[in-house]
Amino acid sequence: xxxxxxxKDGDLPAVSTASLPDxxxxxxxFFMTVTTMKDSSLLxxxxxxxxxxxxxxxxxxxxxxxxxxxxxxxxxxxxxxxPKIQLNDKFANVDEVGSxxxxxxxxxxxxxxxxxxxxxxxxxxANMGLIADIKQQLREVNAxxxxxxxxxxxxxxNLQ
Amino acid sequence: xxxxxxxPEVNAGSMADIAFxxxxxxxxxxxxxTDMGLDRKLPSKEPTPPITFNERNVFRIVLNxxxxxxxxxxxxxxxxxxxxxxxxxxxxxxxxxxNDDCSYCLGARNPNSSDHPKEAIISLNSDxxxxxxxxxxxxxxxxxxxxxxxxxxxxxxxxxxxxxxEQRYFDAETPSEIKKVLKENIMAIRDLFPMQLSEAQTxxxx
Numbered sequence: 001x002x003x004x005x006x007x008k009d010g011d012l013p014a015v016s017t018a019s020l021p022d023x024x025x026x027x028x029x030f031f032m033t034v035t036t037m038k039d040s041s042l043l044x045x046x047x048x049x050x051x052x053x054x055x056x057x058x059x060x061x062x063x064x065x066x067x068x069x070x071x072x073x074x075x076x077x078x079x080x081x082x083p084k085i086q087l088n089d090k091f092a093n094v095d096e097v098g099s100x101x102x103x104x105x106x107x108x109x110x111x112x113x114x115x116x117x118x119x120x121x122x123x124x125x126a127n128m129g130l131i132a133d134i135k136q137q138l139r140e141v142n143a144x145x146x147x148x149x150x151x152x153x154x155x156x157x158n159l160q
Numbered sequence: 161x162x163x164x165x166x167x168p169e170v171n172a173g174s175m176a177d178i179a180f181x182x183x184x185x186x187x188x189x190x191x192x193x194t195d196m197g198l199d200r201k202l203p204s205k206e207p208t209p210p211i212t213f214n215e216r217n218v219f220r221i222v223l224n225x226x227x228x229x230x231x232x233x234x235x236x237x238x239x240x241x242x243x244x245x246x247x248x249x250x251x252x253x254x255x256x257x258x259n260d261d262c263s264y265c266l267g268a269r270n271p272n273s274s275d276h277p278k279e280a281i282i283s284l285n286s287d288x289x290x291x292x293x294x295x296x297x298x299x300x301x302x303x304x305x306x307x308x309x310x311x312x313x314x315x316x317x318x319x320x321x322x323x324x325x326e327q328r329y330f331d332a333e334t335p336s337e338i339k340k341v342l343k344e345n346i347m348a349i350r351d352l353f354p355m356q357l358s359e360a361q362t363x364x365x366x
Contacts, residue, residue: 017173024179031186049296053303057195058330068292119195122292128223129288131295135359139205148296149197155300156238158293159227 044069044086049124050153057119057147062112064104064143066097068130069123083126085134094130097137105143117145124158198299200357217274219248219282223298225289238297245305248273249280249353264313264352277309281356302357309353318345325349 046069057063067086071079075091085092087100105113118138122131138146221241222230229236231244251273252265262276274280282302286295310322318325328334329342 017176021175021179024176024183028179028183028186031183049293051198051296051300053198053300053307054196055199055326056330057197058332063195117199119197121195124291124293124296126292127288128286128290128292128295131292132286132288135202139202142205144202144204146200146202147195147197148200148299149195150296150300152196155297158297159238 041089042067042072042086043075043089043091044071044084045123045125046121047123047125048121048149048151049155049158051148051150051155052152054150054152057117057149062108062115063117063119063147064101065119065121066100066134067121068126068134070125083123083130085130094133094137097134098141101138101141101143105141115145116143117147118143119147119149121149198296198303200299203358213279213281214275216253216272217279217281219245219274219280221282221284221298223284223286223290223294225287227290227294229298238294238301241298241301242305242308245282245302246308248282249277249305250309251280252276264316266312277353278351281358283358283360285360306353306355310349313352314345314349317348320345322346322349 044067046067068083069086070076070081070083071091079091085094085097087096092100101118105116108116120131120134135146138144220232224230229238229241231241236244247267250265250267252262252267252269252275253271253273254261254275265277267273284298284302286298307323314320314322314325325342325346329339329346334342
């Protein structure tokens, strides 16, 4: 008889939560692998200007990025404080822009090669001469669609 | 002495909390941001045959190395640029009753300013030493001028802002039948106020 009396009255058995961490870790690893943080390795200062009349730059697979700005603190000893162009994690000269665009274009699938946009992420303190040179280079390789990437905000804040 | 040979089980109940903490951290930090900016189309490399135009149809903007603005040979503040550009584009100086007068223009119809929005060209010269921030502000103001005029016409013809039409058109969720109509409307509005922004390289202005 004692064997049957062992059971306690009406107590629900606790649901085992031992596998919960596994599930959450699975989610965690999923997010860690999917979200790439490529843009974090900027070699140049990149405070974008503000603008109001902006359009979203959708479809990231058809965008080529060019960064311009003065080198960050740690690179200033080597590269000086004049604004430089950054292409794919390294500094470049103006005449390398054309070949970079062509190389990036060749990497894209055939059907996207004619609809690529070049996003110019330029620090607001850079000077226009460098931009004009880049634009000339883009014209040379027939990459005519450009996007001056900005933040959303009052454009007159750029003047300070 | 009673010895307990069994290894005590570690309580794994708080493991889930730690994992959730990590998960939330990654979710918050790795936001997938969309870039935004001003779209422009560069002129083609192929030399175009020189077009003849009247000087009154050109709105000349010069940005010098001190980030000062000169519009039509006069110094202007950046905040006045938008209205000056609107006045120029919307002028419609062609005398009324002509075949090609601008029926939708509401401007001053000054004979010394642009004849027709379709002929009006904005020319922007920027010095090599000018800062990019100011340049973007100028571009932003010019885009705003065009958008304002296009919105006005779009409201008159289609009861919808031009900017909103464009947004709807580029939205992936809009069905294709609506997109077709939107595209026609957008093209019609763009035809009324075509964006003719020239940035020819000139070095003589110092």
